[in-house]
Amino acid sequence: MNNAVPSLELVERVLAADIGGIARMITRAESGLEECRPAMAELYRHTGKAHVVGITGVPGSGKSTLMGKLTAHIRKSGRKVAVVAIDPSSPYSGGAILGDRIRMSELSGDMGIFIRSMATRGSLGGLARATLDAVDVLDAAGFDLVLIETVGVGQDEVDIVQAAHTTVVVSAPGLGDDIQAIKAGVLEIADIHVVSKCDRPDANKTIVDLKAMMTLGLTLSGASGWVVPVIGTSALKMEGVEELVDTIDRHREALESSGELIERQKRIAERRMLKTAEEILRDEFKKHRDGKVSVLIGQMMAHEKNPYAAALDLLAEVRLEGHRQ
Amino acid sequence: MSQGSDIIRILIAKVGLDGHDRGVKIVARTLRDSGMDVIYTGLHRTPEEVVRAAIQEDVDVIGVSILSGAHMTIFPRILELLKENKADDIIVTGGGVIPDEEVDALTKIGVKAILLQDTPPQTIVETIQRLVTERGPR
Numbered sequence: 001m002n003n004a005v006p007s008l009e010l011v012e013r014v015l016a017a018d019i020g021g022i023a024r025m026i027t028r029a030e031s032g033l034e035e036c037r038p039a040m041a042e043l044y045r046h047t048g049k050a051h052v053v054g055i056t057g058v059p060g061s062g063k064s065t066l067m068g069k070l071t072a073h074i075r076k077s078g079r080k081v082a083v084v085a086i087d088p089s090s091p092y093s094g095g096a097i098l099g100d101r102i103r104m105s106e107l108s109g110d111m112g113i114f115i116r117s118m119a120t121r122g123s124l125g126g127l128a129r130a131t132l133d134a135v136d137v138l139d140a141a142g143f144d145l146v147l148i149e150t151v152g153v154g155q156d157e158v159d160i161v162q163a164a165h166t167t168v169v170v171s172a173p174g175l176g177d178d179i180q181a182i183k184a185g186v187l188e189i190a191d192i193h194v195v196s197k198c199d200r201p202d203a204n205k206t207i208v209d210l211k212a213m214m215t216l217g218l219t220l221s222g223a224s225g226w227v228v229p230v231i232g233t234s235a236l237k238m239e240g241v242e243e244l245v246d247t248i249d250r251h252r253e254a255l256e257s258s259g260e261l262i263e264r265q266k267r268i269a270e271r272r273m274l275k276t277a278e279e280i281l282r283d284e285f286k287k288h289r290d291g292k293v294s295v296l297i298g299q300m301m302a303h304e305k306n307p308y309a310a311a312l313d314l315l316a317e318v319r320l321e322g323h324r325q
Numbered sequence: 326m327s328q329g330s331d332i333i334r335i336l337i338a339k340v341g342l343d344g345h346d347r348g349v350k351i352v353a354r355t356l357r358d359s360g361m362d363v364i365y366t367g368l369h370r371t372p373e374e375v376v377r378a379a380i381q382e383d384v385d386v387i388g389v390s391i392l393s394g395a396h397m398t399i400f401p402r403i404l405e406l407l408k409e410n411k412a413d414d415i416i417v418t419g420g421g422v423i424p425d426e427e428v429d430a431l432t433k434i435g436v437k438a439i440l441l442q443d444t445p446p447q448t449i450v451e452t453i454q455r456l457v458t459e460r461g462p463r
Binding site for chain 2: 099
């Protein structure tokens with residue numbers, strides 16, 4: 001693509017917190033084109049200041065609504081907040097309906113808030129492929145907090161832990177019993193549990209179940225000495241949101257004072273490197289699809305080669321020169 | 326990494342006092358099924374909200390559905406706000422119930438396409454794709 005504005009020229013606009021520049025840079029990052037790599041590399045040097053908070057939970061648990069209230073509350077302290085809200089792409093057409101903004105409309109007049117919707121574009125695990133690139137752009141642009149809203153998850157989409165410093169898991173009342181609460185997966189990744197829709201009568205049972213789950217473990221807290229709280233919120237009655245903001249801030253302080261923050265930053269860096277390596281390899285394989293790949297598939301069909309041997313052959317074939325900057 | 330570089334992003338909005346959203350949902354669904362990223366803003370948005378959202382989302386196209394009769398106020402305001410924000414490379418399109426002579430007036434001031442209620446879904450998709458291609462990369 002012959003971009004009208006070179007990505008490198010957008011860097012200055014991003015660093016000056018120009019909304020149009022930030023928005024265009026995120027589009028470039030999402031496109032994954034080689035042209036934006038030097039610009040993203042430059043921006044990466046300016047990252048590391050924002051507190052990245054992940055919000056996850058099942059579809060319809062109230063993530064977007066809570067996000068809207070949460071963002072408005074954080075703004076009261078004068079801090080700038082960016083939101084990256086992810087919704088699924090269709091596995092058939094590749095298209096997506098991104099509807100998270102609907103529930104954040106009260107925020108739209110505030111220049112200290114930036115909301116961006118992203119489609120998963122085939123990525124599994126609850127995040128989009130370019131989510132963390134978008135977070136980099138927003139971090140470099142000087143947003144104090146970047147909130148990532150994952151797609152509505154099932155039980156096992158836990159990528160957010162390796163993307164955020166603080167993970168908030170939102171549960172809605174009435175979606176399961178005490179056995180659901182002790183299963184592995186999305187519930188155990190929480191730094192903070194939120195039970196939404198607490199204006200509903202069955203909310204208290206969900207809070208009790210989650211608290212009970214926490215006490216079943218041998219230790220009550222992780223390495224940082226953090227005891228995972230369960231907070232009831234109601235967007236309808238505006239309850240619990242202030243407590244949630246305070247708790248997110250307390251968690252950040254606990255991460256810093258215990259040294260856990262460094263560990264999490266390392267974890268995020270490692271995952272990003274591995275994921276990116278995977279993506280580069282996958283793209284290389286696609287380029288070879290008509291040549292080497294189809295030959296190997298033929299050999300596997302004839303049972304001359306097993307999948308493991310074929311994979312090693314394919315890896316030996318990959319040339320990465322084109323990716324060098 | 327080449328995936329996703331040519332996916333069209335379009336913001337679909339209902340502006341003003343107009344609660345009829347069945348049509349706009351069908352349009353959003355149609356565009357989704359043609360492979361676009363469709364950002365739907367929901368009901369009762371102001372032109373200011375629409376333009377701010379369009380800039381933050383860096384969309385190629387804005388599609389406004391109006392069945393309330395307020396189109397001669399709302400479209401000029403959106404075009405004006407886009408110009409003020411140096412975002413007039415965003416293509417503005419619309420649909421709904423609009424008299425023919427006002428369709429002409431809106432086209433003259435810069436609305437790139439008005440697709441009325443009898444437009445076949447495939448025509449909507451093709452029109453959006455054509456307008457984005459004609460504008461070229463930005």
